Amino acid sequence: MQNETKKKPHRWGEKRTFSRRSLHGQVAHEIGIRIINGKFPPGSLLPNELDFSDNMQVSRTAFREALKVLASKGLIESRPKVGTRVRPRDTWNILDPDILSWIFSSGPNLDYGADLFELRRIIEPAAAGFAAERHTPETFAPIEQAFAEMEAAKDDMEAGLGPDVRFHGSIVLATDNKLLVPMIYLIESALAETIKLTTQRPRAWEVSIPLHRNVLDAIRVRDHDGAAEAMATLLEPARSGMEHALGNEAAKPA
Numbered sequence: 001m002q003n004e005t006k007k008k009p010h011r012w013g014e015k016r017t018f019s020r021r022s023l024h025g026q027v028a029h030e031i032g033i034r035i036i037n038g039k040f041p042p043g044s045l046l047p048n049e050l051d052f053s054d055n056m057q058v059s060r061t062a063f064r065e066a067l068k069v070l071a072s073k074g075l076i077e078s079r080p081k082v083g084t085r086v087r088p089r090d091t092w093n094i095l096d097p098d099i100l101s102w103i104f105s106s107g108p109n110l111d112y113g114a115d116l117f118e119l120r121r122i123i124e125p126a127a128a129g130f131a132a133e134r135h136t137p138e139t140f141a142p143i144e145q146a147f148a149e150m151e152a153a154k155d156d157m158e159a160g161l162g163p164d165v166r167f168h169g170s171i172v173l174a175t176d177n178k179l180l181v182p183m184i185y186l187i188e189s190a191l192a193e194t195i196k197l198t199t200q201r202p203r204a205w206e207v208s209i210p211l212h213r214n215v216l217d218a219i220r221v222r223d224h225d226g227a228a229e230a231m232a233t234l235l236e237p238a239r240s241g242m243e244h245a246l247g248n249e250a251a252k253p254a
Contacts (some may be wrong), residue, residue, distance in 0.1 A: 021172050024065035027058055029098070035075050035086055036102040046076065046084040051062070062241060063111040073099055087158060095186045104193035116187065117239045119203070122234060123183060124168065129228035130175035132219045140219065146170055147216050164195050167212060171231075198241035207237055 005084065034040050046052065053063040067084060070076045074093045078084040103112050121150040131143075146167035153160035176203060184191075197203065211234040218227035 022060040023058060024069065027056060027062055027066035028069040029102075030056065032070060032073075032098060032102045033105070035070075036099070040086050042086050042088045044086050045082075046086070048083065054229065067116060075099070092144040097186060097189050100187060101193070104189075113194060113242050116191075117235065117242065118192075121189065121232065121239075123180070123236055124171070125228040127172045127175050127180060127184075128178075128215055128231035130177065131171045132222050132224045134176050134229040135174040135219060137220075139170070139176070142170040143167060143216060143219065143244075144173060147212055150205075150212060152207055152210075155203060161192065161196055162203065164208075164212075165192050168195075171215070171237040174219070194239070194242050198238040204241065208234075210219040211237070 030044070031040070049060055049063055053060045056063070065231070067076065067078060071078065073096045074083050074087060076089045077087055094100070094103075109115060131139075135143075136206070146163045150160050150164035150167060153163065165188065169184050169188065172181055175181070196206075214230040215227060215234055218230050
């Protein structure tokens with residue numbers, strides 16, 4: 001019998017986007033942020049290759065590789081004798097982990113935040129229900145461990161963020177749904193950003209921890225409907241907390 005290669009566990013809460021892993025990744029990150037925040041709006045032409053590479057103090061090769069990355073994400077298109085133009089927003093691959101990260105790191109964004117929570121409301125209650133039905137000791141343990149770390153962190157937002165993301169991600173993993181799991185991987189970076197926003201209210205953990213415990217307990221006893229309901233209940237104050245945080249940020253003077 002051949003030895004099976006063990007799959008490394010997914011390290012929830014870590015940034016695994018392409019950006020900044022290489023020189024051309026750094027360039028792609030910088031240009032991507034400028035596109036997302038409107039400094040290069042849809043329809044506009046990017047500066048020419050020579051000027052841009054000189055301005056960013058990188059080689060033309062790194063700049064070209066960065067453009068290939070951005071083109072693969074649907075952000076830009078290059079045409080001979082025309083140049084490189086920013087594509088319309090509806091052509092962007094919004095679920096790309098880099099693009100989601102750029103959206104939420106470039107400033108307050110109520111529209112994308114609301115859309116993300118609608119997506120979470122579609123996915124996560126159903127996932128919690130399926131996790132309640134299908135979890136094994138091996139897939140339940142990470143959910144329980146993440147909750148324990150959240151509970152220990154209390155109002156330490158930095159310490160609690162990773163476990164919070166891991167709690168939600170591990171629930172999706174416990175569904176054992178081969179199509180659902182990649183979806184949560186895709187939105188993980190945006191999930192981390194929204195969780196960070198929802199925990200900004202003073203003593204937010206006093207509300208959050210009991211709601212997470214309700215989800216955990218329902219999954220533990222294999223209560224499909226109870227787990228789905230508990231997750232839907234958990235997401236509601238998280239949504240209002242995010243809207244409150246983003247509204248406050250948007251209201252700040254420039």
